[in-house]
Amino acid sequence: MAPAPPPAVSFSPAEVQRRLAAGACWVRCGARLYDLTGFVRHHPGGEQLLRARAGEDVSADLDGPPHRHSANARRWLEQYYVGELQGDPQGSVENGTVTSANTQKTDPWMEPKLKMVDWDKDLVDWQKPLLWQVGHLGEKYDEWVHQPVIRPIRLFHSDLIEALSKSVWYSVPIIWMPLMLYVSWSHYRTLAQGNVRLFESFSTEYSVAMPESAFPGLFVLGMLLWSLMEYLIHRFLFHMKPPSDSHYLIMLHFVLHGQHHKAPFDESRLVFPPVPASLGIAFFYIILRLLLPEAVAGTMFAGGLLGYVIYDMIHYYLHFGSPHKGSYLYNMKAHHAKHHFAHQQSGYGISTKLWDHFFHTLIPEEPHLKMQ
Numbered sequence: 001m002a003p004a005p006p007p008a009v010s011f012s013p014a015e016v017q018r019r020l021a022a023g024a025c026w027v028r029c030g031a032r033l034y035d036l037t038g039f040v041r042h043h044p045g046g047e048q049l050l051r052a053r054a055g056e057d058v059s060a061d062l063d064g065p066p067h068r069h070s071a072n073a074r075r076w077l078e079q080y081y082v083g084e085l086q087g088d089p090q091g092s093v094e095n096g097t098v099t100s101a102n103t104q105k106t107d108p109w110m111e112p113k114l115k116m117v118d119w120d121k122d123l124v125d126w127q128k129p130l131l132w133q134v135g136h137l138g139e140k141y142d143e144w145v146h147q148p149v150i151r152p153i154r155l156f157h158s159d160l161i162e163a164l165s166k167s168v169w170y171s172v173p174i175i176w177m178p179l180m181l182y183v184s185w186s187h188y189r190t191l192a193q194g195n196v197r198l199f200e201s202f203s204t205e206y207s208v209a210m211p212e213s214a215f216p217g218l219f220v221l222g223m224l225l226w227s228l229m230e231y232l233i234h235r236f237l238f239h240m241k242p243p244s245d246s247h248y249l250i251m252l253h254f255v256l257h258g259q260h261h262k263a264p265f266d267e268s269r270l271v272f273p274p275v276p277a278s279l280g281i282a283f284f285y286i287i288l289r290l291l292l293p294e295a296v297a298g299t300m301f302a303g304g305l306l307g308y309v310i311y312d313m314i315h316y317y318l319h320f321g322s323p324h325k326g327s328y329l330y331n332m333k334a335h336h337a338k339h340h341f342a343h344q345q346s347g348y349g350i351s352t353k354l355w356d357h358f359f360h361t362l363i364p365e366e367p368h369l370k371m372q
């Protein structure tokens with residue numbers, strides 16, 4: 001796949017117009033043309049906003065309002081470069097006229113490092129598996145891994161291991177929902193027998209009876225506990241900065257989360273494959289079981305398992321779905337895109353911002369510039 005054709009290609013306004021009429025979403029920055037047709041659904045600011053700009057010069061829009069796009073977002077746009085607009089770049093492709101102020105704003109685009117995505121000059125060889133290579137990036141790894149690209153990642157040389165390291169999004173509900181339902185049902189039955197008491201091992205006097213009416217509360221508590229786990233894992237495990245002299249820790253970071261930041265639209269490694277997921281899930285169960293009676297731990301575990309499935313589905317949707325403007329998921333999508341593109345050290349919540357509030361890691365709101 002070669003996302004960037006040679007820069008010599010040029011298009012007349014009529015050619016661009018024809019593509020727009022056929023439903024493509026092309027935009028331009030000055031005379032530089034970009035085909036965003038494949039990207040509109042993924043646009044964090046919403047599909048509508050971008051479609052409404054089809055054919056237009058978006059240089060000023062990139063600076064906002066409503067959103068000042070990050071350097072990574074600008075680099076991202078370069079991957080969709082298709083060529084130059086022939087003739088007077090001041091003239092608008094569609095009927096509207098373009099003000100001369102736009103030429104001023106295009107200046108950052110003339111910076112050579114932002115101009116083209118040159119796959120041959122990247123720090124790694126994309127023709128070869130990446131995992132072993134990233135281990136050698138050392139100090140350059142952190143910056144490299146946080147510059148996202150649209151291409152898929154090949155991690156391993158072996159086809160078998162490569163296949164095992166991937167999973168489709170629907171494997172998550174298919175595998176874990178039946179277990180969640182079974183665990184819920186069996187522990188509900190145990191609670192319904194009326195013999196379960198909390199704190200029994202500490203004192204018989206103050207132990208608390210756990211009837212089946214406690215089931216919904218325990219289940220929701222389990223879901224809430226998962227949302228905390230989701231936050232802590234993302235913040236402290238996935239975003240642990242590997243020491244630059246340790247090849248293996250860099251490789252581990254890349255497998256766990258770095259690959260997702262490098263290739264946020266590689267859907268093959270967006271949700272957890274069953275094997276690593278079952279290790280985490282077993283760990284969660286063992287901790288609960290050590291602290292609580294079996295039926296109580298089991299009910300909370302079932303809630304946590306549902307929380308996990310919802311989390312992985314939401315994460316997938318935030319990357320590939322196109323939620324309605326103003327909806328909860330629209331808000332979370334913008335939040336998560338900012339985590340990916342600009343604020344990698346904040347905004348860790350995927351399904352909820354609750355713990356970002358609690359631990360003060362919310363992404364700062366953008367100062368809203370007045371619309372003219």
Ligand SMILES: [Zn+2]
Pocket residue numbers: 043044045069
């Ligand atoms: Zn945008």
Ligand SMILES: [Zn+2]
Pocket residue numbers: 260264315319336340
């Ligand atoms: Zn993500």
Ligand SMILES: [Zn+2]
Pocket residue numbers: 234238239257261339
């Ligand atoms: Zn992250």
